[in-house]
Amino acid sequence: METKVKEMSVQMVNCVGVGRFLNWASVDARGAAGGLLLFWDNRVLEKLEVESGGYSISICFRYRADGFTWIFSGVYESVIGSEKEDFWEELGVIHGLWEDPWCIGRDFNTVRFPEERRNAPKTHN
Numbered sequence: 695m696e697t698k699v700k701e702m703s704v705q706m707v708n709c710v711g712v713g714r715f716l717n718w719a720s721v722d723a724r725g726a727a728g729g730l731l732l733f734w735d736n737r738v739l740e741k742l743e744v745e746s747g748g749y750s751i752s753i754c755f756r757y758r759a760d761g762f763t764w765i766f767s768g769v770y771e772s773v774i775g776s777e778k779e780d781f782w783e784e785l786g787v788i789h790g791l792w793e794d795p796w797c798i799g800r801d802f803n804t805v806r807f808p809e810e811r812r813n814a815p816k817t818h819n
Contacts, residue, residue: 715735717733717734719731719732721750729770739755740755741754742763745788745791747784749772749781750784750788751768752766752767752791754792754794763794765792765794767785768799768800769798770800
């Protein structure tokens with residue numbers, strides 16, 4: 695979940711997800727860059743490792759039912775062009791940390807083709 699909160703607190707997290715089995719990790723917002731909040735049910739997932747960066751937070755989880763280990767990364771790509779390369783470099787570093795299956799979620803603020811942009815002229819073949 696993207697946040698604009700400069701410093702996450704237990705009280706704020708409890709407003710979003712309630713329960714004694716809730717666990718969470720966050721990256722605080724920096725200026726215009728959104729922060730990130732990840733939360734999960736610790737009866738289902740065991741947190742093994744956490745890596746936080748300027749644009750992401752990644753957690754290595756173990757599924758308690760069968761021991762399956764996997765990575766989830768919540769990301770926020772800056773809309774500032776000069777920071778985009780830093781974002782992709784950070785993702786490359788994360789990719790090299792673990793060999794487990796990897797799921798990436800959230801806001802890339804990027805498009806594959808110019809016509810995918812909002813308000814872009816429509817082209818038809």
